[in-house]
Amino acid sequence: MKKIEIPSAGSYDKLKIVECEDLTPKAGEVVIDVKGIGINYADVCIRLGVYESAKKYVGWPITPGFETAGVIKEVGEGVTKWQVGQEVVAFSFFNGYASQVCVPETQILNVPPQFSLMQAAGFPAVFFTAFHALYHHVVLRPNSKILVHSAAGGVGTALTQLAKMAGHKVVGVIGSSHKREYLEQFGPDKIIDKSKEDLWKEAEAFSPEGYDIICDANGYTTMLDSYKHLKPAGKLLVYGAHSMLSKKGGRLNYLKAGIGLLKTPKFNPFDLISNNKGVIGFNLSFLFGEQDLILDCVSKLEEIFKSGKIKPIPITEIPFEEVAKAHQFIESGNSVGKIVLKI
Ligand SMILES: NC(=O)c1ccc[n+]([C@@H]2O[C@H](COP(=O)([O-])OP(=O)(O)OC[C@H]3O[C@@H](n4cnc5c(N)ncnc54)[C@H](OP(=O)(O)O)[C@@H]3O)[C@@H](O)[C@H]2O)c1
Missing domain, CATH: 3.90.180.10 (Medium-chain alcohol dehydrogenases, catalytic domain)
Structure with missing residues (x-):
């Protein structure tokens, strides 16, 4: 082999x-x-x-x-x-x-x-991540408004599909215009192309009261604004920090990563209490020992796929x-x- x-x-x-x-x-x-x-x-x-x-x-x-x-x-x-x-x-x-x-x-x-x-x-990987995010970490109230960053990527497409399947309103954010047509086929209620549009102005226009859930793997570039755009009882799901890495060259740019680290917001638990919002971080690759959660992803996703409501990515x-x-x-x-x- x-x-x-x-x-x-x-x-x-x-x-x-x-x-x-x-x-x-x-x-x-x-x-x-x-x-x-x-x-x-x-x-x-x-x-x-x-x-x-x-x-x-x-x-x-x-x-x-x-x-x-x-x-x-x-x-x-x-x-x-x-x-x-x-x-x-x-x-x-x-x-x-x-x-x-x-x-x-x-x-x-x-x-x-x-x-x-x-x-x-x-x-x-992407459907387990999306399922774990939406079903193990938060309680989705009916008609939740969910903003998904990098919505045309692997995890983003899975999040968009699972959230739409459950009847929620989804705003998908994309970083380049060529991704719009791709994302449209999964039926988000709004697409924000942050390469051309003002991301947060558009997000506020769609939901002036804020969002129930924001899914953010960008890291420091959007994390604080994502938090600010949560509704009361809203949750920010954090599962990556790709904006700290370079898009080309193949190497770790220590300066970029270091600046990203320094700029990453720190959340004070007392502020979370008084703002009535939550920040949740997770990483599937640390779930080795939590077989019940993994098996729940497996069985529920098998059911969801059987229903035919999810399109292959x-x-x-x-x-x-x-x-x-x-x-x-x-x-x-x-x-x-x-x-x-x-x-
Ligand atoms: N914690 C977990 O358990 C877990 C599990 C799976 C994935 N993840 C994380 O979820 C994210 C998506 O994973 P994926 O495998 O599905 O990848 P992907 O979304 O297919 O690709 C990553 C997307 O992130 C944006 N991006 C990439 N590099 C960037 C940079 N340097 N600066 C700014 N934006 C950048 C781009 O989208 P836009 O430009 O359109 O935003 C890109 O399409 C990654 O951060 C990954 O590490 C976490």
């Missing part, structure tokens, strides 16, 4: 393809011959050496990758739910950038009926060998939907 290994933090040249022994499943595990691998912005953070859970749980060298789709090659002792030859989707805590993955049987899902195998490779396929191109693309901030590596 082959896998992509990153020996130490750095640019695209650190994404090395290495040959290694085929995998053998232990009891309760399944080995999958991988056909597609979902790329996530987090993989860029891993390569740059700024992803905390990668440093804590794996170290260097590391094979990134949270999601794959393929065909079951072998099942370990005691596995009864899955059979050799079945097409499936798997989520893994790292090690997904490989031609084979070995995961516990509980980390496997059926390919949703409306998804191709390649589209399926790109759904677990459009993908850009890039060959496995061109992984550097995939990293460059997601890092540029220009991609829409999901990028999937094809083996």
Whole structure:
């Protein structure tokens, strides 16, 4: 089998393809011959050496990758739910950038009926993130107003779809005009193109009283304004800080990151009480031990996909060998939907 290994933090040249022994499943595990691998912005953070859970749980060298789709090659002792030859989707805590993955049987899902195998490779991370955000962290009141930053990205598309499916009003923010047409197909109530429009003036015009939920992975560039635009009892969901990183060059710009860190707002709990608002941070990759939450995402999302109310997220396929191109693309901030590596 082959896998992509990153020996130490750095640019695209650190994404090395290495040959290694085929995998053998232990009891309760399944080995999958991988056909597609979902790329996530987090993989860029891993390569740059700024992803905390990668440093804590794996170290260097590391094979990134949270999601794959393929065909079951072998099942370990005691596995009864899955059979050799079945097409499936798997989520893994790292090690997904490989031609084979070995995961516990509980980390496997059926390919949703409306998804191709390649589209399926790109759904677990972003839909788990969106589901976890909207259903494990907040109580969604009927007709909530939800503002989603980077709404045409992977997580943004999943958030937009789940929120619309549940009948809420969604404002999707995009950073470049070419993303508007893409986002329109998922039915947000308003799109704000912050490259051309005044983001907060437009957001206020749509909802002068503010928002119930704001989903923000930008970091310091919008975090404080997002907080200010919450309604009483509103919640700011924070799950990333991509504006601290560079869009090109492939390297960590320490000055940019340092300035971003210094400018990141600090929230005083007494202010949260008197403003009657909440700030919630989370990271799925630290959910290793919280199997109940993961399994809840798996079962509820399987039901949601079966209902046919969710459209597959459009993908850009890039060959496995061109992984550097995939990293460059997601890092540029220009991609829409999901990028999937094809083996
Ligand atoms: N905490 C968690 O559990 C968790 C899980 C999954 C993802 N995430 C985070 O959620 C965010 C989205 O992840 P994704 O994989 O779905 O990526 P994505 O949204 O497909 O791509 C990232 C988007 O962020 C914006 N962006 C990227 N680089 C930027 C920069 N340097 N400055 C400003 N804006 C930039 C761009 O959108 P616009 O220009 O249109 O805004 C870009 O399309 C990432 O920050 C990721 O780390 C967190």
